[in-house]
Amino acid sequence: MLLCDDHTGTEGENLVGNKNAFASPENWPDVGPGQMSPRERVLEALSHREPDRVPADLWAVPEVWQRLQTYFGGVSRAEVLQRLYIDIRWVVPNYVGPQQSLPGGITVGPYGSWRKDQRHGFGAYAEYAGYPLAEARTASDIHEWEWPLTENWDMDSVKSQLDEFDAEGGYFVCYDLGGIFERSWGLMGLERFLMDLVQNPEVPCAIMDHMTDLYIENVTRLLDASAVALIWCTPGTT
DSSP: OOOOOOOOOOTTTTTOTTTTTTTSGGGOOOOOOOSOOOOHHHHHHHOOOOOOOOOOOOOHHHHHHHHHHHTTTSOOOHHHHHHOOOOOOEOOEESSSSSSOOOOOOOOTSSSEEEEEEEEEEEEEEEEEOTTTTOOOHHHHHHSOOOOOOGGGEEGGHHHHHHHHHHHOEEEEEEEEOHHHHHHHHTTTTHOOOOHHHHOOHHHHHHHHHHHHHHHHHHHHHHHOOHHHHHHHTTTOO
């Protein structure tokens, strides 16, 4: 996150009101490393106390990552995060489960969703291309579906990631557990999911129950494997 003061540029131009003012990294303010460690800074903010500066995180589509890496001289993503003084690092367990696809270029994701790359002016985005549980009508239909197994993720792979983070600095480490609501409706379709929450709640609730159980298994295995003191999961997952 980059924040800027409502100040006036050298030629009387208000930078906040100019959508192009921060289009290039060379125009971004240098926040510096600060007086706190990244972990201290985030924990201070989470405790509703004022840190030395606003903690920063970075999420970007592949096209933006590539532009940033090129801008900084062909560096790695890790080096981009260092250059921008990003405080947060994300552990991503390696997926070792089955790789599945469907006709028409549809890919089955780790959690069972169906997606297909759709090209746009800047690259591609994996859009929903159907819903595997769209025809489910009872909770039994949901229970009988072949749900992903927690063993599909290699939690031991997180150890090397944590070692790299520790070697770089005292970062605040997060695990993207995922959203129960979004991943659940992604198996059924949003409109049908919302309607069934009112008309036939046993079906969407069964999906969310299974997703919750998988999340609990995943985060428990992750904590056991990594032996870290704290991993902050994404909001809305508990």
